[in-house]
Amino acid sequence: MGPLDPEMQAILDRRNALGLPGFAAGTPDDARRAFAQSQAALPPARGARNAAVRDANVPGPRGPVPVRHYLPERHSGGRILYMHGGGWVFGTLDGFDPVCRQLAHESGAEVVSIDYRLAPEHPFPQPLDDCWAILEALAEDMPLAVMGDSAGGNLAAALALRARDRGGPRIALQVLLYPVLSADFTRDSYTAFGQGDYLISREDMQWFWDRHVPPEMRHMPEAAPLAASDFAGLPEAIIVVGGCDPLHDEGACYAAALRDAGAKVTLRDHPGMAHGFFTLVDLLSAANAEIREIGALIASRLVLA
Template identity: 45%
Template sequence: MPLDPQAKRIIDATNALGLPPVEQMTPAEARESMRTRTAALGPVEEVPRVEDHQVPVDGGHVTVRCYTPAGGGPFPALVFFHGGGWVIGDLYTHDGICRSLANAAACVVASVDYRLAPEHTYPVAAEDAFAATRWIAQHGSRLGVDSRRLAVGGDSAGGNLAAAVTLMARDRGGPSLALQALIYPVTQHGFDTRSYEEHADGYLLTRTGMRWFWDHYLRRPEDGRQPYASPLLAPALDGLPPALVITAEYDPLCDEGEAYAARLREAGVPVTLTRYPGMIHGFFRMINLVDKARAARDEVAAALRKTFA
């Protein structure tokens, strides 16, 4: 399918800003750029309660922001990890989509402000993500969460972390997870798939940009072969929770997300895979601007509601 007209408008508007590509920025500059561009995503929804919690992790604490919907708890919960190549992004950049998911799915969304690279290289983000998930499972009553009904999810690098958390939970004896919602996830340290070849440039996320993100995330290149960095390379994927995998047609990461869905299915994991035609990487946050972003939000919310029913 041709590039969606709404996606093209996003690309044109972004290019008109005249910003340098991410690989020409420092991490600090790239973080500020993403925060600035987040304001263009439009207004956010009201949620009855938003609370921050400090969660202990190895070497410090991370913030978990809990969005609680209307109604009586305890609620099921989605533990959400934001995208941004493990280098950029934060609670603010994904505030809008977390609010919308909490309302649409009628669940608590617990957004994890994991520590970023290059200040904290692999495996810090993955370990933070797992520690936060385990803490939420252990403190459900304090959070108004039913710890028996937990899911994990995230977009891009956040999808990578969500996949890693499911592997870690299986390998380390819990917590039990009911669903993994992976939105155009990074699943391997590699840049030679067909979607990388066909969409290397021109669609906001580029192959050169992804190399920059990976170079900042990994302490050394060989870490990219570790399963918690590249879930697609995990020797076994059995025993993992059901998966919803969303990909975008004009995304360099499209093929690796779909390859991961295929490997999960081969391992006996129930999988729903949806490729959004005409879409670009990053569209999921654009619920005020792109019709298919709202459709994807609704698909994730419906999967959560069905899982938690």
């Protein structure tokens, strides 16, 4: 899988120099503070500034779910439901604002970022149920993609499975960015990159799973999409993985499972990239290039949907 890209290495060095404990070292609030501190240590990102942005609330299963709409200046049709990463434990609308702005600009689609409830206060399936409520509310009037990074990629894949099993709403495309798809921590990429030098560790991921999904529920496809017994009938997928990411292998395995079941799959494997690279908009050349490519792919798919 090769060495880290020099720009990616510099970003990780900057974060590691803070001396922050691993996410698994403390409480969920400690993890949230550590993530905020690591983000604050990076130069501020802005993303494209030509989208009309508005906040709203959508009725959910246990109260309103906040969302943020990004309507690009040149809306070519289509909508992307975006679910942020953060191990199901942290992540905010503001924290993922730059990548959503840039995604709207590059794809020409409206982006709707979902502020789903977080674990452990709201464990599985509550975050998924929030996202499902948004899907049901917003799926009918234009072609739609579900998209997410890391834990958000887990939620996007689970939405596609649930929509298939319940007979809709129709999803034209799933875009999964280094998604969390399995609670199997023995894959080769965990062995190679799971010791804590590449943003997240095996210990961190075990801790995230323990906060979100009890062991007795981890066989359920909506919790761990790779546990599904049947991958037929799922929408086209674009799956992005980093070559230096502990989650690399589960993303590649999911791409193979979907392809074997007859789905159209584009697997984009980036040597030298660590977990979280896609959202480093304005900070990492590879992130800027990839969001342009993904935006163009989404635009082409939603126009045809």
